[in-house]
Amino acid sequence: MSEAAQKKDKTKIGDLDTLVTYHLRRAQVAAFGHFTGGMKEDKITPGQFGVLALIVSNDGISQSAVARALGVERSTMVAIIDGLQDRGLVIREPSKIDRRSNALRLSDKGRQVYDHSLHLAHLGDAKTMAALSEDEAAQLLALLQKVNHGI
Amino acid sequence: MSEAAQKKDKTKIGDLDTLVTYHLRRAQVAAFGHFTGGMKEDKITPGQFGVLALIVSNDGISQSAVARALGVERSTMVAIIDGLQDRGLVIREPSKIDRRSNALRLSDKGRQVYDHSLHLAHLGDAKTMAALSEDEAAQLLALLQKVNHGI
DNA sequence: TATTGTTATACTCTATAACTATA
DNA sequence: TATAGTTATAGAGTATAACAATA
Numbered sequence A, B: 001m002s003e004a005a006q007k008k009d010k011t012k013i014g015d016l017d018t019l020v021t022y023h024l025r026r027a028q029v030a031a032f033g034h035f036t037g038g039m040k041e042d043k044i045t046p047g048q049f050g051v052l053a054l055i056v057s058n059d060g061i062s063q064s065a066v067a068r069a070l071g072v073e074r075s076t077m078v079a080i081i082d083g084l085q086d087r088g089l090v091i092r093e094p095s096k097i098d099r100r101s102n103a104l105r106l107s108d109k110g111r112q113v114y115d116h117s118l119h120l121a122h123l124g125d126a127k128t129m130a131a132l133s134e135d136e137a138a139q140l141l142a143l144l145q146k147v148n149h150g151i
Numbered sequence C: 001t002a003t004t005g006t007t008a009t010a011c012t013c014t015a016t017a018a019c020t021a022t023a
Numbered sequence D: 001t002a003t004a005g006t007t008a009t010a011g012a013g014t015a016t017a018a019c020a021a022t023a
Helices: A014-018 A020-038 A046-057 A063-070 A074-086 A108-128 A134-149 B014-018 B020-038 B046-057 B063-070 B074-086 B108-128 B134-149
Strands: A090-094 A102-106 B090-094 B102-106
Touching: A014 A020, A014 B046, A020 A046, A020 A108, A020 B020, A020 B046, A020 B108, A020 B134, A046 A063, A046 A074, A046 A090, A046 A102, A046 A108, A046 B014, A046 B020, A063 A074, A063 A102, A074 A090, A102 A108, A108 B020, A134 B020, A134 B134, B014 B020, B020 B046, B020 B108, B046 B063, B046 B074, B046 B090, B046 B102, B046 B108, B063 B074, B063 B102, B074 B090, B102 B108
Parallel strands: none
Antiparallel strands: A090 A102, B090 B102
């Protein structure tokens, strides 16, 4: 999608306006744009942020568990962790209880980057919901949580 | 993402639960899954459905206008329209007012497929919002419309 | 037998750049 | 000069299939 979005077109979106799926997609693309656009020196992608957040809340988590929680294949996780490790944000330690798996944790730098990114992420959320009042923003979050907690 | 989503993990999502961006992404992936999974013989993707919907509501629209409305590059539209044309759903006619552009319209079959797909899309929406009451579903749609109308 | 991490490979979606024919 | 459609090409992001090590 990117920046080339629509301008003051007289184009009618018609039935799309009645579909939650369409609006979810639109809003999600905008939200990722705000997230990415708000990143300063650290340049964390939404996908990388998800990984960092899971490690923060589940110290020593395995790559497979992160993959399951994010709904991606564990083979896909390898390159993502590689990138975060190469940047010195994530550390792969051999698990003490299962010699097949890596115990993931954040370096001090990784923790700093995460905390900063979380702040920027909330700023991005605010941009995404700029058209909403505070109450409406809280309602939207609550409704989406309800939608997702069943998944 | 696909089907490999999370199970009854004890993994905590932590800060992610406070981010609308995360929940939008999660819900959108689920919604696309419901859309795609609900497709029977016609096998329309969410992206193709968007194109069909725009042509329905803007007869004779150009490829570039569709691309702008969906926020993709016009080079990207070529293959999408090619696919729909090869399946006999969309017709490229030379525009009568601008010899550079194609006027797009749906064949009768394209219209049938669209109408059916719209029905299936609404069923997919219902699955996505299965955890919500009717009132809540209406609220969610209204809030997302408000978010997107500013974009 | 099942799972973890890994590699090799391929597929989908999308963008950029350049071209032509128009406007 | 700018725009519409097209092509060639490349880059993300992701999946599948197979393998060795371990459970």
